[in-house]
Amino acid sequence: MLCGKPDAEHVTQAVQRSDLSTAFIAYAHAAFCKQEDFEAYYEPLGVASSYLGLRQTIARRYFSGRLNFDAKTILARFVRGNLQGSGYLDSGSDSDAFYGGPGAH
Numbered sequence: 001m002l003c004g005k006p007d008a009e010h011v012t013q014a015v016q017r018s019d020l021s022t023a024f025i026a027y028a029h030a031a032f033c034k035q036e037d038f039e040a041y042y043e044p045l046g047v048a049s050s051y052l053g054l055r056q057t058i059a060r061r062y063f064s065g066r067l068n069f070d071a072k073t074i075l076a077r078f079v080r081g082n083l084q085g086s087g088y089l090d091s092g093s094d095s096d097a098f099y100g101g102p103g104a105h
Contacts, residue, residue, distance in 0.1 A: 008033050008041035030054035032071055 006014075008029045015025055026049045029038050038051045052067075059067045062077060 006032055007037040027054050027058060031058055031069070031074060 011028050011032050012022075012025060015022055015028060026042070026047075029041065030049075030051050031054075033041075035051045042049050055067055055069075059065050059069060063069045063073065
């Protein structure tokens with residue numbers, strides 16, 4: 001079972017470690033972080049990104065408009081194969097799920 005969410009800095013570090021483009025990082029922050037963490041990260045930067053607006057865009061495009069998606073929902077949608085056997089779900093935290101399983105940090 002997944003619980004908790006990583007803060008925006010953890011999501012940013014995971015994107016950087018994975019050598020992924022940061023062009024759409026605000027979407028990753030909205031997808032994997034709590035609203036409070038998202039706002040705490042973007043407010044000091046003066047960025048007008050809306051947590052709810054970004055989540056609505058993600059929900060419309062990938063989850064039939066359902067806003068209650070979480071890391072488990074995202075992994076189920078986009079990771080091929082058995083999640084239980086892949087190390088994505090057996091540690092009990094979203095951060096392990098997002099970063100690729102136990103010991104992947």
